[in-house]
Every structure is written in C-alpha cells, then in structure tokens.
Amino acid sequence: MPLTALHGEIRLVSVDLPSPAFEALRGATDLVMTCCEARAIPKRSVLGLPFFAHHSRGTCEYAGESELHVLAKVEILRAARAAGWVADVEVRGHTPEGQRWRADVLCERGRHRVAFEVQRSGIVLQELHARQALYRASGVRGFWLMRTHERRLRQAQPWQHETPALYLSHDRHIPDLNLNLTSFTRAALGGHLKLFPIPDQPVQLRVVAEPKRCFRCFQNFYLTRAVLVADPEIPTQLVMTPGIHPELGPQLTTLFQTLDLDAGFLVPWPQTAPFVSWPSTAPHTFRCPNCGAARSAARFGKTWLDPAQAATTWARGDVRVWERTLTLPPEYHAWLTQTTGQVWVLRPRTNKP
Ligand SMILES: [Zn+2]
Numbered sequence: 001m002p003l004t005a006l007h008g009e010i011r012l013v014s015v016d017l018p019s020p021a022f023e024a025l026r027g028a029t030d031l032v033m034t035c036c037e038a039r040a041i042p043k044r045s046v047l048g049l050p051f052f053a054h055h056s057r058g059t060c061e062y063a064g065e066s067e068l069h070v071l072a073k074v075e076i077l078r079a080a081r082a083a084g085w086v087a088d089v090e091v092r093g094h095t096p097e098g099q100r101w102r103a104d105v106l107c108e109r110g111r112h113r114v115a116f117e118v119q120r121s122g123i124v125l126q127e128l129h130a131r132q133a134l135y136r137a138s139g140v141r142g143f144w145l146m147r148t149h150e151r152r153l154r155q156a157q158p159w160q161h162e163t164p165a166l167y168l169s170h171d172r173h174i175p176d177l178n179l180n181l182t183s184f185t186r187a188a189l190g191g192h193l194k195l196f197p198i199p200d201q202p203v204q205l206r207v208v209a210e211p212k213r214c215f216r217c218f219q220n221f222y223l224t225r226a227v228l229v230a231d232p233e234i235p236t237q238l239v240m241t242p243g244i245h246p247e248l249g250p251q252l253t254t255l256f257q258t259l260d261l262d263a264g265f266l267v268p269w270p271q272t273a274p275f276v277s278w279p280s281t282a283p284h285t286f287r288c289p290n291c292g293a294a295r296s297a298a299r300f301g302k303t304w305l306d307p308a309q310a311a312t313t314w315a316r317g318d319v320r321v322w323e324r325t326l327t328l329p330p331e332y333h334a335w336l337t338q339t340t341g342q343v344w345v346l347r348p349r350t351n352k353p
Pocket residue numbers: 033034035036037038054060061062063
C-alpha cells in the first residue's frame with residue numbers, strides 16, 4: 001500500500017494531501033506509481049488511510065505491502081516531523097557508485113540522514129545486511145523494524161551496531177524497549193538508543209555454573225551453564241552467553257583473574273577455581289582443566305535459552321548463581337560484544353554524560 005504517486009511531474013503523498021484534494025484524484029487515469037510504471041489508483045484502507053494501489057499488481061515488490069506496513073510508515077513520518085526533522089516517505093536514493101535504494105521513511109536534519117524501514121514479507125536477515133550496506137555507503141543510518149525473527153531479534157546480536165533491527169509487534173509496539181512506534185522514532189532520532197553493554201559502565205554480572213571436583217586430581221572448577229550481563233538499572237535488558245560457547249570458560253577464568261574476583265563466593269571452597277565451557281557436542285564430555293580427566297555432563301535441555309526463566313530453573317540442585325555489579329574490563333567487553341552481541345536499550349536523557 002504505497003503512499004506516493006506521480007501526477008504528471010508532480011509527486012503526490014497521499015497522507016499529505018487535504019482530503020478533498022485526494023478525493024478529487026479518484027477517476028484520474030494519468031496517475032502513476034512511484035515504485036514502478038504501473039497506473040496508480042487512489043484508495044482508502046480499511047481504517048480510512050489514503051494510499052495508491054497498483055492498477056495491475058505485476059511483479060512490483062511494493063504491491064504487497066500490508067496495512068500495518070502503511071500505518072507504520074505514516075506513524076514514523078509524523079513522529080519524525082513532530083521531532084523537527086524533514087521527513088518523507090518512499091524516498092529514492094543511490095550510493096556514490098549508483099546502487100539504488102528506496103527508503104520507507106527518510107528523515108533529514110542538517111547533515112544527518114536516517115532511514116526507517118518496515119520489513120516487507122519475505123526479507124531475510126542476510127538481505128537486511130546487504131541493504132544496510134547501501135545505506136551506509138550513502139551516508140544514511142538505517143533502522144529496521146522487523147515483523148519476523150522475533151526470538152532472534154530479542155536476543156543479543158553482534159551485528160546490531162552495524163544493522164539496528166528491532167521486532168515490531170502487530171499493534172506497532174517495540175516490545176524490547178516497551179515503546180510505541182512514535183516514541184521509538186523520537187528516541188532513535190534523538191540519539192537516545194544505546195547498545196548494551198556500554199563500555200566502562202557498570203553491569204550486573206551473573207555467572208551460572210555447576211561446581212565440580214576432579215575425580216582424579218581433586219582440582220575444583222566450575223562447569224559454566226551461562227553468563228548473563230544485565231543493565232543494573234534495567235535488569236530485564238540483558239545479554240546472555242550460553243555456557244556451550246567454547247571460549248566462555250577460558251574467558252571467564254581470565255576475567256575472574258583480571259578483576260581478582262573470588263569464585264569461591266559461588267560455593268564455600270577455599271581456592272579460586274577455573275571455569276570450563278559446557279560440552280555442547282556429543283559425547284558431551286568435559287575435561288578437568290588441571291589434569292585433563294574426562295567426565296560426561298548431564299544434558300540440561302534448552303532452559304538456558306530463556307533468560308527470563310533463568311533464576312527459577314537454574315537455582316536448583318548443584319547449579320549456583322554468582323552475581324555482582326562491576327565494570328567489565330575492555331578486553332572482556334570487546335569479546336562479549338563480538339561473540340554474543342548487544343541489545344538496544346533506551347537511555348534517559350538525564351543519564352547522558
Ligand atoms: Zn509498484
């Protein structure tokens with residue numbers, strides 16, 4: 001449901017036209033879609049929103065846009081203008097090399113150009129990165145609002161910095177930030193969205209691990225189930241690294257050494273003990289970090305995939321949760337954001353340095 005059409009040389013934006021002017025277009029045979037060469041038919045959506053329909057659908061990728069898509073575009077357009085940006089819908093542009101793109105909503109202020117894209121059906125994440133590269137080459141910051149991949153988008157991703165993508169619900173909310181689309185647009189344009197974890201800022205670190213003692217050499221160590229890094233002010237926004245990440249054990253051991261943290265806090269054992277990653281592949285054996293003796297690990301299902309359930313499911317049996325608020329050393333922060341990734345959080349204006 002595109003919002004733009006050409007009437008001769010004049011580019012029309014349906015939602016910017018006064019109602020009588022839009023109604024006067026009905027019956028016109030010389031309206032052309034801006035996305036393709038198809039004839040454009042002025043129409044109103046079920047909710048009364050004016051738009052232009054393709055006279056014949058053809059193969060145009062914009063012909064299949066949903067009502068949600070068009071409502072989202074209009075909401076972003078209005079929010080951006082209310083925030084003092086010059087904004088337009090369905091804007092064409094190209095990279096310096098001439099590769100073309102078309103933004104759902106393009107916002108400009110001074111030297112800043114920000115594009116908002118609402119996911120059309122069928123687009124996959126790889127395509128997102130390719131299209132983001134075109135924006136980047138054109139000096140445009142792209143924000144993606146996705147209708148699919150909810151589960152993946154709600155977990156940390158290493159590419160969120162390059163390609164900001166958030167899940168958009170059917171009622172035009174961004175559940176991860178607890179914002180409606182208008183507030184999200186304002187926050188994104190105002191620079192209030194930040195990627196968490198933020199370097200040099202305190203985090204709530206939780207290590208979920210199972211204390212083990214080697215049957216051969218009696219060395220103590222911890223079999224790691226997961227590490228959670230949360231914003232101390234917004235504990236629901238967190239980044240989780242599953243214990244099966246092969247580098248997690250060694251990274252944690254180094255982290256505890258660097259910060260001189262006492263892992264004995266986890267269980268009342270006298271000495272600090274190393275961490276070992278959870279064996280993810282068959283035959284699910286883990287090795288003593290001291291003598292290399294192998295033991296097989298119990299499978300614990302997929303409960304670690306849901307951070308919300310972590311506290312209740314993990315605090316059972318031998319599994320212990322170690323928790324402290326601290327600032328991550330730059331090396332561990334870099335490792336974490338490159339391997340596990342980051343999530344978008346909303347920073348109140350007053351918290352900005
Ligand atoms: Zn078209």
